[in-house]
Amino acid sequence: MTVAAQALPGPFEFAPGTTALVVIDMQRDFLEPGGFGSMLGNDVSLLQAAVEPLQRVLAAARDLGMTVIHTREGHRPDMADCPPAKFARGEFIGTDSPKGRILIRGEYGHDFVDELAPAPGEIVLDKPGKGSFYATDLELMLRNRGITSLIVTGVTTEVCVHTTVREANDRGFECLVLEDCCGSYFPEFHEVALRMISAQGGIFGWVGSSADLLAALPIGARA
Numbered sequence: 001m002t003v004a005a006q007a008l009p010g011p012f013e014f015a016p017g018t019t020a021l022v023v024i025d026m027q028r029d030f031l032e033p034g035g036f037g038s039m040l041g042n043d044v045s046l047l048q049a050a051v052e053p054l055q056r057v058l059a060a061a062r063d064l065g066m067t068v069i070h071t072r073e074g075h076r077p078d079m080a081d082c083p084p085a086k087f088a089r090g091e092f093i094g095t096d097s098p099k100g101r102i103l104i105r106g107e108y109g110h111d112f113v114d115e116l117a118p119a120p121g122e123i124v125l126d127k128p129g130k131g132s133f134y135a136t137d138l139e140l141m142l143r144n145r146g147i148t149s150l151i152v153t154g155v156t157t158e159v160c161v162h163t164t165v166r167e168a169n170d171r172g173f174e175c176l177v178l179e180d181c182c183g184s185y186f187p188e189f190h191e192v193a194l195r196m197i198s199a200q201g202g203i204f205g206w207v208g209s210s211a212d213l214l215a216a217l218p219i220g221a222r223a
């Protein structure tokens with residue numbers, strides 16, 4: 001079954017059976033006060049708008065039995081996988097916060113927000129960098145499942161979402177980014193980052209909305 005969702009620069013055609021929904025870094029450390037995002041000086045409430053549409057898309061993906069992958073940015077407790085150059089620009093990585101050590105695996109703040117907790121059987125991918133392919137087994141898992149297309153969501157649009165889409169595009173995966181299921185601490189970066197993806201005939205991929213995706217899917221889980 002192939003479906004076509006309205007998008008820019010044109011319809012995004014995909015088969016749900018060979019498509020994965022990728023939910024990037026919807027972690028407390030980015031979305032809730034007191035975590036990595038707020039320690040960087042950001043207004044973390046700006047990311048909340050993505051949660052509700054993402055819940056609808058997640059429900060639809062589950063109805064269809066699509067592959068769902070949830071990523072988390074963070075590091076081992078001993079921080080052996082945290083590059084000194086990254087730590088130098090975020091020296092609070094690994095320090096204590098009300099939600100545990102910042103961006104450290106196993107800590108409460110590093111985990112997903114409650115509204116978007118993974119369901120049993122969904123893939124949780126821990127990554128040390130901004131891109132989801134760097135130093136992870138994501139590509140191997142996608143190839144093993146015959147996945148050729150990705151629906152990409154999460155935070156932040158211009159950082160981890162963009163890096164992941166660029167990595168995926170270079171590896172030959174077709175990416176649809178859902179604009180209302182992404183978010184940034186900088187609304188202008190969000191807008192421009194999305195435009196960069198679909199410009200030049202879709203230089204990195206496609207950009208659409210959750211409503212247009214859900215309207216294209218043959219399910220009862222539409223918004």
Ligand code: TIU
Pocket residue numbers: 024025030040073130155156157159160161185
């Ligand atoms: N997940 C992700 O985007 N990591 C970041 O550090 N984002 C910022 O916007 N800082």
